[in-house]
Every structure is written in structure tokens, then in C-alpha cells.
Amino acid sequence: NNKEWQAAYSVIEQLENAGFEAVVVGGAVRDTILGRPAHDVDVATIAMPEEVKSIFNNTVDVGIQHGTVLVIVPAGPVEVTTYRTDGEYTDHRRPEEVQFVRSLKEDLQRRDFTMNAIAMRRDGSFVDFYGGRQDIEAGIIRAVGDAQIRFTEDALRMLRAVRFSAQLGFEIESETLQAMRNKAADISWIAKERIKAELDKLWIGKAVFNGIRELEESSLGNYLNGNFQANYWYEFNAQDKLLGWAYFALLQGDHWREVLGSYRLSNKEMAFVKAVLEALKALKNGWTNMDYFLYAQQELEAACYFAELRQLDVQMPQQSIHEIQTKLPIRHKRELIVNGTDLIKWSGQKGGPWVKEALQAMLEAVVNGKLENDRQQIKNWIEHYYFKKE
Numbered sequence: 211n212n213k214e215w216q217a218a219y220s221v222i223e224q225l226e227n228a229g230f231e232a233v234v235v236g237g238a239v240r241d242t243i244l245g246r247p248a249h250d251v252d253v254a255t256i257a258m259p260e261e262v263k264s265i266f267n268n269t270v271d272v273g274i275q276h277g278t279v280l281v282i283v284p285a286g287p288v289e290v291t292t293y294r295t296d297g298e299y300t301d302h303r304r305p306e307e308v309q310f311v312r313s314l315k316e317d318l319q320r321r322d323f324t325m326n327a328i329a330m331r332r333d334g335s336f337v338d339f340y341g342g343r344q345d346i347e348a349g350i351i352r353a354v355g356d357a358q359i360r361f362t363e364d365a366l367r368m369l370r371a372v373r374f375s376a377q378l379g380f381e382i383e384s385e386t387l388q389a390m391r392n393k394a395a396d397i398s399w400i401a402k403e404r405i406k407a408e409l410d411k412l413w414i415g416k417a418v419f420n421g422i423r424e425l426e427e428s429s430l431g432n433y434l435n436g437n438f439q440a441n442y443w444y445e446f447n448a449q450d451k452l453l454g455w456a457y458f459a460l461l462q463g464d465h466w467r468e469v470l471g472s473y474r475l476s477n478k479e480m481a482f483v484k485a486v487l488e489a490l491k492a493l494k495n496g497w498t499n500m501d502y503f504l505y506a507q508q509e510l511e512a513a514c515y516f517a518e519l520r521q522l523d524v525q526m527p528q529q530s531i532h533e534i535q536t537k538l539p540i541r542h543k544r545e546l547i548v549n550g551t552d553l554i555k556w557s558g559q560k561g562g563p564w565v566k567e568a569l570q571a572m573l574e575a576v577v578n579g580k581l582e583n584d585r586q587q588i589k590n591w592i593e594h595y596y597f598k599k600e
């Protein structure tokens with residue numbers, strides 16, 4: 211994104227004009243070298259947070275205790291973080307405190323992987339103390355410094371390694387992988403929400419199979435809730451993280467609710483997964499109009515995709531799901547032209563559970579095209595087929 215780079219460069223320029231060194235760091239540099247579009251263009255600087263705030267008139271303290279100030283320039287917002295080293299790690303998660311330093315080299319040294327520890331100056335030149343560019347070239351994920359120490363400090367880095375291997379198709383370098391095997395159990399220190407955020411990105415990686423294989427090889431997968439089996443992911447490819455969670459759920463069998471629940475999926479996310487699994491089950495029996503009525507297009511498409519991936523012997527829809535849905539007699543319950551009050555009036559009976567049942571029977575008949583959504587016809591139908599049964 212050009213705007214983000216413009217914004218970052220304008221911030222760097224102003225910092226430099228005020229006498230402070232500043233560079234682009236992190237994912238944006240890595241992605242630029244890879245020729246991938248970068249999303250967040252983060253800036254690191256030798257200036258202290260207070261100095262940054264005095265140079266720009268529009269700033270927000272987003273993470274001032276870690277040295278991060280959001281600077282808002284006309285081209286957009288930029289995260290500016292003071293060079294720092296991380297203090298003591300006591301719980302395998304976050305440093306107790308950070309120390310600001312006047313050295314870019316030290317700042318780069320605290321970063322997780324060599325590919326993420328490259329800085330880029332405004333003139334396009336790189337600062338690359340740890341061989342990051344060479345590792346990117348070779349497609350290697352390598353910890354900065356002693357991998358075992360780095361994973362002991364912060365166990366989330368292990369899952370980040372796996373996630374990056376899924377996003378980029380990179381291999382984890384052997385010492386780094388060995389350190390993961392040694393420290394895998396430490397992943398249980400990490401909050402489920404942070405694990406979920408990594409898995410969200412893993413599922414949509416272009417090389418998700420690669421990532422899950424690294425989960426297996428590092429044994430990290432053994433310490434995460436649920437079954438991660440790379441062979442099932444061989445051909446999986448999705449743009450949407452929810453599709454990943456639904457597929458992961460499918461691989462958990464009857465335990466899917468507990469497993470996904472443990473990753474703190476939202477109710478909305480859980481509802482989507484449940485609908486896809488149900489739609490897939492329904493597909494095995496052959497979808498009727500009622501299934502097209504009950505499930506959303508995205509849910510039905512997901513079910514078809516999974517049936518294809520798992521090579522289920524099912525009858526696939528002959529037209530696009532959108533087309534089929536468009537042609538349904540009605541698309542929503544409220545489009546039914548008759549309601550419960552009509553039924554009670556016509557029957558001369560008191561209301562009760564039967565009203566709901568009759569409405570449901572009517573809905574199914576209308577959706578399946580056996581009955582027109584017309585007051586008179588529904589009245590006849592209900593008199594012949596429903597009240598007779600009572």
C-alpha cells in the first residue's frame with residue numbers, strides 16, 4: 211500500500227530533520243523484499259517517545275509503556291516505536307519492562323526471526339545484522355540468536371514460526387526447529403486469544419499444509435488443543451479464516467465444540483462453523499430447497515468445498531448456489547403470506563404448539579414448491595392436509 215509507505219517516509223523524514231535516526235522495520239521490510247504487499251509499515255526510531263510526541267502535533271499514546279506512539283500525518287497513521295530491548299521475561303510471555311536504547315542493532319536483536327529483524331532506511335538501503343535477506347532468499351525461518359533462549363523468553367514465537375511457514379511457504383531452520391521441540395510445552399503459557407490470532411492467519415496461508423507439517427515436526431501441535439494432521443490440509447486453500455476453523459472443526463469429529471471453544475471463538479464464529487457442519491451432513495442426504503433456504507450461501511459453499519476436499523461421494527449442486535437461492539419461492543420466513551393469527555382464525559381452534567408446527571409445515575411446502583405462497587391456496591392446503599390430520 212503506497213499510502214502507508216508515504217506516511218511512514220514522511221514520518222521518517224521529519225524525525226531525521228529533527229536529528230533522530232528512524233527506519234522502517236518488521237513485516238513491511240520482509241514483505242517488500244519478498245515482493246508481497248505490506249500492510250503495516252512500522253517505524254522504529256532512536257528518539258524517545260516524548261521526543262517523538264514533541265516533533266509531531268497529532269499523536270496518540272497507543273503503547274507508550276512499550277515505546278510506541280501513533281503518529282498521524284496527512285497520508286495516514288504510523289506506529290513509531292523507540293529502539294528498545296526487552297527486559298526480563300518471567301512468564302514466557304511478555305517482558306516485565308522494556309528499556310529504551312540508542313542502538314538500532316540492539317533493537318533488531320530483540321526481534322524474533324532474522325527475516326523480521328531487517329531495517330530499511332529512507333534511501334532504500336537495508337540494515338541487516340543477522341542475515342535476514344539471505345534467509346528470506348533461501349526461504350528459511352531462523353531465530354535471532356539462540357533459538358532456545360528466544361523461545362524460553364516468549365513461547366508465542368514458536369507459533370509465529372509455524373504461522374509464517376504457512377503464510378510464506380518457508381522452512382524452519384533445523385536448530386530453530388530443534389529448539390521448538392525442546393520448548394514446545396511452554397506454549398501452554400500463552401493466552402488462547404493470542405494462539406487463536408496466529409491460527410486465524412495460519413488457516414489462510416497459501417502454504418497451510420507446510421505450517422501444519424511444521425506443527426507436527428516441532429511437536430508444538432501436541433501441546434495445542436485439537437488434532438492437527440498435516441495430510442488433511444494438503445490441498446486446503448482459503449481466503450477466509452472462518453473456513454479454516456470450520457475445516458479444523460470437521461477434523462475434530464464430535465469434539466469440535468470443546469476444541470473450538472477452547473480457542474475462544476465468538477458466538478458468531480461458532481454459529482458459522484455449526485451451520486457448515488450441518489450443511490455438510492445435509493449434503494450427504496442430498497440438498498433440498500429447504501437446505502438452500504436454511505443455510506447462507508457462504509455456508510453451503512463451504513460444505514461443497516469440504517465435500518470436494520474430502521472426496522465425499524455426494525451429489526453436488528448443478529447450478530451456482532447463488533442462482534438456486536435466487537430462484538427459491540421465498541427467501542425468508544417473513545415472506546410467508548400467512549401468519550399464526552390467520553391459522554387460528556381459519557381453524558376456529560385456540561392457539562397452541564400446533565400453530566408453530568403448522569407454520570413450519572406450510573413453510574416447507576412453500577419453499578419446496580409444493581404450495582404457492584398465496585392466501586387462498588394456503589387456506590385450502592391447510593384445511594385439506596393439516597386440519598384433517600388433527
Ligand code: ATP
Pocket residue numbers: 235236237238250320321322323326327364366367
Ligand atoms: P504480519 O505481517 O503478520 O503483521 P509482522 O512480522 O509484521 O507480521 P507483527 O506482529 O506485526 O508481525 O510484529 C512486527 C514486528 O515486531 C515483527 O516483524 C518482529 O520484528 C517483531 N515481533 C513481533 N512479535 C514478536 C515477538 N513475539 N518476539 C519478538 N519480536 C516480535
Ligand code: MG
Pocket residue numbers: 236237238250
Ligand atoms: Mg505487522
